[in-house]
Amino acid sequence: MSDIPGIRPVRIGELVRAQDRLTFIYLERAVIHRDANAITATDERGVVHIPAATLGALLLGPGTRITHQAMMLLAESGSTAVWVGERGVRYYAHGRSLARSSRLLEAQALAVSNQTSRLRVARAMYAMRFPGDNVDALTMQQLRGREGARVRRIYREHAHRTGIEWNRRDYTPDDFTAGDPVNQALSAATTCLYGITHAVVVALGCSPGLGFVHTGHERSFVFDLADLYKAEYAIPIAFDIAAEAPDDIGAATRRAVRDAVHAGGLLTRCCRDIHTLLLPDEPDAGDSWDADVVELWDRAGNLAAGTSYDDEEVPW
Known part of the structure; x- marks a missing residue:
């Protein structure tokens, strides 16, 4: 041959x-x-x-x-x-995922399908937005309320900093130009973050659709992750661009986000955050991406693949 x-x-x-x-x-x-x-x-x-x-x-x-x-x-x-x-x-x-191991994907599926572990991950995501605060005793309703108040405060602070008149987040998903300049910039910046986090999710072999805070959408996990970075990237950039009043708000916003993401190392940070959220007890889990292991599932424990098990008793 x-x-x-x-x-x-x-x-x-x-x-x-x-x-x-x-x-x-x-x-x-x-x-x-x-x-x-x-x-x-x-x-x-x-x-x-x-x-x-x-x-x-x-x-x-x-x-x-x-x-x-x-x-x-x-x-x-x-x-x-x-x-x-x-x-x-x-x-x-x-193309294919960066990870050869399904460890992260299995951890994600396991965590999202159990109410206790799903709440743990959701709380951990909110804790990333409130460093130094203990959110372990807060319900999801309380966490959403606290996050809503935080985001509104951030909007007001950047509006005051840039001199932009701000009323509220108001946009039409199917009509980019319907919003005022700052809302257009916010939409463009948010879309950028969705693209960035989606790229990281698929590179690590996770499922974009298995979210912890968001649910029911094919990009739920993407939305979860993007929300971790909006206050740091999307909101201040959007107000800065609106204050500059460029001819093409969308293009100017995308360029600004591009440069900020590059300077801030957001891709690496997003990788680290995903591992922290899904495998909090395994700090070295990121090293097992190349584990090229195929096993057979068994209730008593996984078995090695590539082995003939024809000598086992057949229960029928």
């Missing part, structure tokens, strides 16, 4: 551990190809080689073209490709 054509896939033992990888690399306006076990990015300035085994995820921005060979190498290297807008501010599509 002839050998399988093509370059030999990279073995698990040859891959760089998660904690030693470059978490995300963003490329735009370039041709992405493969040279041996490196990803190449070519633009008018020349060619850059990026060792594929060091990549966590490759974010493909506007103007990128990627070859079949490059996608093959990313898959073999345990990396993922995510098609995004400028600097990741909008999520469009993704």
